[in-house]
Amino acid sequence: MAKQIIFIITLLITLGVFAYTVRRLYYFFRITKRFPIKNYVKRFVLMFEVSFLQTKIFRKPVIGFLHALVFWGFCVILLGSVEMIFDGLTGSERLFYTDGLWYKIIFASGDIFALIILFAIFFFIIRRLFFKIKRFAGRELSHKNHIDAYVALSLIFLLMVSLLAMNVFYCVENPVPLKGYYPVSMFLAGYLQDMEHESAVILYEMSWWWHILLIFLFANILPYSKHFHVFLSVPNTFLSRLDPLGKLPNMDNITKEIKLMMNPETAFATPESGAAVIERFGVKDVEDVTWKNYFDSLCCTQCGRCSSVCPANLTGKKLSPRKVMMDLRARMNQKGPGIIKSGKDFDDQRSLLNDFTTKEEIWACTTCNACAKECPVNINQPTLIVDLRRYLVMEESSAPSGLNMMFTNITNNGAPWQFSPEDRMIWAKDIPQNMKI
Numbered sequence: 135m136a137k138q139i140i141f142i143i144t145l146l147i148t149l150g151v152f153a154y155t156v157r158r159l160y161y162f163f164r165i166t167k168r169f170p171i172k173n174y175v176k177r178f179v180l181m182f183e184v185s186f187l188q189t190k191i192f193r194k195p196v197i198g199f200l201h202a203l204v205f206w207g208f209c210v211i212l213l214g215s216v217e218m219i220f221d222g223l224t225g226s227e228r229l230f231y232t233d234g235l236w237y238k239i240i241f242a243s244g245d246i247f248a249l250i251i252l253f254a255i256f257f258f259i260i261r262r263l264f265f266k267i268k269r270f271a272g273r274e275l276s277h278k279n280h281i282d283a284y285v286a287l288s289l290i291f292l293l294m295v296s297l298l299a300m301n302v303f304y305c306v307e308n309p310v311p312l313k314g315y316y317p318v319s320m321f322l323a324g325y326l327q328d329m330e331h332e333s334a335v336i337l338y339e340m341s342w343w344w345h346i347l348l349i350f351l352f353a354n355i356l357p358y359s360k361h362f363h364v365f366l367s368v369p370n371t372f373l374s375r376l377d378p379l380g381k382l383p384n385m386d387n388i389t390k391e392i393k394l395m396m397n398p399e400t401a402f403a404t405p406e407s408g409a410a411v412i413e414r415f416g417v418k419d420v421e422d423v424t425w426k427n428y429f430d431s432l433c434c435t436q437c438g439r440c441s442s443v444c445p446a447n448l449t450g451k452k453l454s455p456r457k458v459m460m461d462l463r464a465r466m467n468q469k470g471p472g473i474i475k476s477g478k479d480f481d482d483q484r485s486l487l488n489d490f491t492t493k494e495e496i497w498a499c500t501t502c503n504a505c506a507k508e509c510p511v512n513i514n515q516p517t518l519i520v521d522l523r524r525y526l527v528m529e530e531s532s533a534p535s536g537l538n539m540m541f542t543n544i545t546n547n548g549a550p551w552q553f554s555p556e557d558r559m560i561w562a563k564d565i566p567q568n569m570k571i
């Protein structure tokens with residue numbers, strides 16, 4: 135009973151802290167703009183392919199396979215963690231146990247995956263520490279970002295150690311047949327057969343608490359770290375962009391503006407009367423991005439795959455698509471609380487554009503979409519970059535001079551070239567009449 139009470143108090147504290155985080159994020163999302171979601175079936179198929187089959191991560195076969203094993207292992211181990219929570223609440227042990235094969239398969243896979251994940255995470259830590267992986271460096275990655283990565287990897291490592299310890303002492307403590315099947319732990323328990331039963335019981339209880347407390351800690355640290363993708367990557371693949379990557383999304387504001395021009399009566403209507411209100415064109419700050427843009431930024435794993443294929447980044451330009459995502463998240467953390475407290479008019483004299491992502495960076499983008507294609511969690515960086523440019527062009531008229539010339543030509547000549555429309559066929563004036571189509 136004492137265990138149950140302590141567990142319930144611990145769970146309530148965990149849920150309370152988690153609820154605070156979710157509430158904070160909910161208010162941040164409310165600052166952003168709408169982003170309609172359709173085509174649910176297509177999205178489910180895509181989510182299955184990218185998340186559960188891990189198709190994109192396999193572009194780098196070795197590291198991709200290790201990462202996929204970690205993901206699949208997490209999915210299986212999660213089932214055991216759910217059972218642990220119900221065990222803690224009800225004071226029972228292995229509450230969902232049935233004599234059927236499924237229970238044995240799930241727990242045997244969890245046991246094997248725990249060992250695989252342990253080795254994989256150990257390799258990831260060694261790789262970060264000693265291999266000079268270029269995409270793990272970049273001016274956008276601070277010391278804190280690197281520490282963040284090590285903390286999350288170490289927590290996962292400890293989670294697997296505690297899970298295996300729990301299973302091993304469970305096997306030592308209980309006579310065969312056990313509830314479930316634990317091939318790795320049964321093998322390791324073979325070396326501890328001389329251990330006294332009481333010691334095994336105590337060590338099992340200790341590792342049970344160690345494991346569940348790490349799960350609670352992990353769940354509350356993740357939303358503040360780059361490893362938030364553990365929660366968000368699956369939904370983010372569901373929310374993937376379905377249009378061809380090269381297609382630029384239309385701007386709702388332009389549609390509204392044209393509707394106003396077509397129907398002058400609405401031009402004099404007020405927002406209170408339900409009329410369309412023209413907002414800012416493009417993106418200057420966090421209140422201009424869609425909730426999907428913000429979701430992308432939370433989901434970014436900072437893996438750097440996008441920047442490693444970005445032609446602008448590879449040729450020494452300042453642009454890094456990873457930084458664009460990190461900037462949005464950082465700016466929301468900076469401005470979001472102020473907007474929640476003081477309303478949408480809150481102004482801290484800073485903005486996402488210029489103070490975080492600079493003009494030099496966004497104009498370096500070739501809109502090739504290599505970053506979006508490479509991203510393992512289907513983040514779409516170019517749409518945000520294009521929207522930042524749209525703000526500069528349509529609100530500040532501050533496009534680079536080469537583009538301004540092209541805009542003037544389009545306005546005056548109906549084409550990007552510096553020729554009058556009347557002169558367009560001059561090149562063909564010497565062609566004999568009978569050769570013209």
Ligand code: SF4
Nearest residue numbers: 444499500502503505
């Ligand atoms: S779309 Fe822009 S940011 Fe993305 S890879 Fe191409 S140049 Fe880089």
Ligand code: SF4
Nearest residue numbers: 434435437438440509
């Ligand atoms: S945007 Fe995607 S590819 Fe780029 S760092 Fe983030 S998760 Fe990795």
